[in-house]
Amino acid sequence: HISYLYLENTTQNNQLKTIISPCKIGEYTVSQPENSLNIIIWGKKVKNCVASYEERIGKSIWIFFIEKNGIPLYTVETDKTKKLNIRQIVSQCNGSVDNDGQELAHKLILDAVSKK
Numbered sequence: 001h002i003s004y005l006y007l008e009n010t011t012q013n014n015q016l017k018t019i020i021s022p023c024k025i026g027e028y029t030v031s032q033p034e035n036s037l038n039i040i041i042w043g044k045k046v047k048n049c050v051a052s053y054e055e056r057i058g059k060s061i062w063i064f065f066i067e068k069n070g071i072p073l074y075t076v077e078t079d080k081t082k083k084l085n086i087r088q089i090v091s092q093c094n095g096s097v098d099n100d101g102q103e104l105a106h107k108l109i110l111d112a113v114s115k116k
Contacts, residue, residue, distance in 0.1 A: 012036060013035050013036045013037045014035060014036045014054070015034065015035050016032070016033050016034060016035055016036070016038075016039070016054065016057050016058060017057060017058025018032040018033075018034055018058075019032070019062060019113060019116065020032055020064075020112045020113055020115075020116050021116065023111075023112035023115055023116075025108055025111050025112065027068055027069050028066060028067065028068055028073075028108050029066070029067045029070070030064055030065070030066055030108050030109055030111075030112035031064070031065045031067075032062065032063060032064055032065065033050075033054075033057070033063060033065070036051075036054060039051045039053075039054055039057075039063070042065055042072065042075070043075075045072055046072045046075060046090075046091075046092050046093070047092060047093045047094075048075055048090055048092075048093065048094050049094075050063060050075050053077065060079075060080065061077050061078065061079065061080065061087065062077070062078045062079075062080060062084065063075070063076070063077055063078075064076040064078065064105075064109050064112075066105055066108055066109075072092065073091065074089055074090070074091055074097060074101065074105050075089070075090050075091075076088070076089045076105050076109065077089070078109065084106070084109055084110060084113065086102060086105065086106055089101070089102055089105055
Protein backbone atom coordinates (compact mmCIF):
# COMPACT_ATOMS: atom_id res chain seq x y z
CA HIS A 1 0.00 0.00 0.00
CA ILE A 2 1.33 3.46 -0.92
CA SER A 3 0.81 4.97 2.56
CA TYR A 4 2.78 2.14 4.16
CA LEU A 5 5.62 2.57 1.69
CA TYR A 6 5.65 6.31 2.30
CA LEU A 7 5.80 5.82 6.07
CA GLU A 8 8.46 3.15 5.74
CA ASN A 9 10.64 5.46 3.64
CA THR A 10 10.12 8.61 5.71
CA THR A 11 10.14 7.29 9.27
CA GLN A 12 13.21 6.74 11.41
CA ASN A 13 12.20 3.23 12.43
CA ASN A 14 13.51 2.88 15.99
CA GLN A 15 13.28 -0.47 17.75
CA LEU A 16 11.10 -0.29 20.87
CA LYS A 17 11.40 -2.30 24.08
CA THR A 18 8.76 -4.97 24.60
CA ILE A 19 7.96 -7.48 27.34
CA ILE A 20 5.76 -9.84 25.29
CA SER A 21 5.53 -11.34 21.84
CA PRO A 22 2.11 -11.15 20.19
CA CYS A 23 -0.11 -13.46 22.22
CA LYS A 24 -3.43 -14.95 21.12
CA ILE A 25 -5.87 -15.53 23.99
CA GLY A 26 -9.13 -16.92 22.66
CA GLU A 27 -10.56 -14.39 20.22
CA TYR A 28 -8.17 -11.66 21.46
CA THR A 29 -4.60 -10.83 20.51
CA VAL A 30 -2.37 -8.77 22.79
CA SER A 31 0.75 -7.22 21.29
CA GLN A 32 3.17 -4.36 21.70
CA PRO A 33 4.71 -2.08 19.10
CA GLU A 34 8.13 -3.46 18.17
CA ASN A 35 9.25 -0.35 16.29
CA SER A 36 8.28 3.19 15.33
CA LEU A 37 6.47 2.06 12.20
CA ASN A 38 4.25 -0.35 14.18
CA ILE A 39 3.10 2.38 16.56
CA ILE A 40 2.49 4.93 13.78
CA ILE A 41 0.45 2.46 11.71
CA TRP A 42 -1.63 1.40 14.75
CA GLY A 43 -2.31 5.06 15.59
CA LYS A 44 -3.45 5.71 12.03
CA LYS A 45 -5.69 2.60 12.06
CA VAL A 46 -7.43 3.51 15.30
CA LYS A 47 -7.20 7.28 14.86
CA ASN A 48 -5.36 8.16 18.07
CA CYS A 49 -2.08 9.77 19.09
CA VAL A 50 -0.36 6.70 20.55
CA ALA A 51 2.76 7.44 18.49
CA SER A 52 3.38 10.51 20.65
CA TYR A 53 4.22 8.12 23.54
CA GLU A 54 7.08 6.43 21.70
CA GLU A 55 9.88 8.10 23.66
CA ARG A 56 8.47 6.84 26.99
CA ILE A 57 7.96 3.19 25.99
CA GLY A 58 10.17 0.93 28.09
CA LYS A 59 11.32 3.83 30.25
CA SER A 60 8.27 4.85 32.27
CA ILE A 61 5.39 3.07 30.49
CA TRP A 62 4.38 0.11 28.34
CA ILE A 63 1.98 0.30 25.42
CA PHE A 64 -0.22 -2.68 24.51
CA PHE A 65 -2.51 -3.20 21.55
CA ILE A 66 -5.54 -5.45 21.92
CA GLU A 67 -7.43 -6.83 18.94
CA LYS A 68 -10.57 -8.94 18.83
CA ASN A 69 -10.74 -11.31 15.87
CA GLY A 70 -8.09 -9.23 14.09
CA ILE A 71 -9.91 -5.91 14.58
CA PRO A 72 -8.23 -3.23 16.75
CA LEU A 73 -10.13 -2.90 20.02
CA TYR A 74 -8.03 -1.06 22.65
CA THR A 75 -4.83 0.92 22.96
CA VAL A 76 -3.53 0.59 26.52
CA GLU A 77 -0.85 2.48 28.44
CA THR A 78 0.36 0.82 31.65
CA ASP A 79 2.91 1.61 34.28
CA LYS A 80 6.02 -0.55 34.53
CA THR A 81 5.21 -2.19 37.88
CA LYS A 82 4.58 -5.94 38.12
CA LYS A 83 0.86 -5.18 38.37
CA LEU A 84 0.94 -3.29 35.04
CA ASN A 85 -1.67 -0.83 36.27
CA ILE A 86 -3.60 0.79 33.44
CA ARG A 87 -2.86 4.50 33.22
CA GLN A 88 -4.89 5.09 30.08
CA ILE A 89 -7.06 2.98 27.80
CA VAL A 90 -8.93 4.08 24.69
CA SER A 91 -10.89 2.48 21.90
CA GLN A 92 -11.16 3.72 18.30
CA CYS A 93 -10.87 7.52 17.92
CA ASN A 94 -9.86 7.92 21.59
CA GLY A 95 -13.27 6.58 22.67
CA SER A 96 -13.77 5.86 26.34
CA VAL A 97 -13.72 2.30 27.67
CA ASP A 98 -16.12 1.18 30.41
CA ASN A 99 -15.03 -0.65 33.58
CA ASP A 100 -15.76 -4.08 32.08
CA GLY A 101 -13.55 -3.27 29.10
CA GLN A 102 -10.79 -2.01 31.39
CA GLU A 103 -10.93 -5.16 33.50
CA LEU A 104 -10.87 -7.36 30.39
CA ALA A 105 -7.88 -5.48 28.98
CA HIS A 106 -5.96 -5.72 32.25
CA LYS A 107 -6.63 -9.46 32.53
CA LEU A 108 -5.58 -10.06 28.91
CA ILE A 109 -2.35 -8.09 29.40
CA LEU A 110 -1.47 -9.96 32.61
CA ASP A 111 -2.22 -13.29 30.89
CA ALA A 112 -0.02 -12.36 27.92
CA VAL A 113 2.86 -11.32 30.21
CA SER A 114 2.59 -14.54 32.22
CA LYS A 115 2.97 -16.55 28.98
CA LYS A 116 6.13 -14.83 27.75
